[in-house]
Amino acid sequence: MAYSDKVIDHYENPRNVGTLDKGDASVGTGMVGAPACGDVMKLQIRVNASGVIEDAKFKTYGCGSAIASSSLLTEWVKGKTLAEAGSIKNTQIAEELALPPVKIHCSVLAEDAIKAAIEDYQNKQDVNTQQAQSA
Ligand code: FES
Ligand code: FES
Numbered sequence: 709m710a711y712s713d714k715v716i717d718h719y720e721n722p723r724n725v726g727t728l729d730k731g732d733a734s735v736g737t738g739m740v741g742a743p744a745c746g747d748v749m750k751l752q753i754r755v756n757a758s759g760v761i762e763d764a765k766f767k768t769y770g771c772g773s774a775i776a777s778s779s780l781l782t783e784w785v786k787g788k789t790l791a792e793a794g795s796i797k798n799t800q801i802a803e804e805l806a807l808p809p810v811k812i813h814c815s816v817l818a819e820d821a822i823k824a825a826i827e828d829y830q831n832k833q834d835v836n837t838q839q840a841q842s843a
């Protein structure tokens with residue numbers, strides 16, 4: 709199957725590969741797997757006090773489209789609020805990368821990963837608030 713130029717670019721020069729400190733309260737981690745193919749994507753965000761994503765990193769064990777989707781997503785979410793990042797649709801990713809129908813689930817993985825990362829971050833804040841209240 710032919711990959712689009714944008715997929716190849718992100719695949720050959722992936723942006724923001726790496727990890728953030730999972731134990732840091734300002735970091736949210738999303739880890740998701742694709743039932744369709746068994747690929748796994750880990751996406752992490754660092755959120756500042758105003759609720760803006762300052763940094764994003766990913767590690768993807770998967771196909772070129774999954775790597776390109778996560779690479780593109782980390783670029784998109786930087787500087788966005790959690791609400792903005794959480795409303796990114798896999799269809800936007802698929803469209804930007806010109807993914808063929810059989811590769812749509814790879815972009816779904818990226819949407820699921822950012823949502824999971826946001827949820828993880830928010831859960832951590834809830835725990836911190838509870839601890840502060842009971843202290
Ligand atoms: Fe294996 Fe996507 S099906 S990498
Ligand atoms: Fe499964 Fe791309 S994530 S083929």
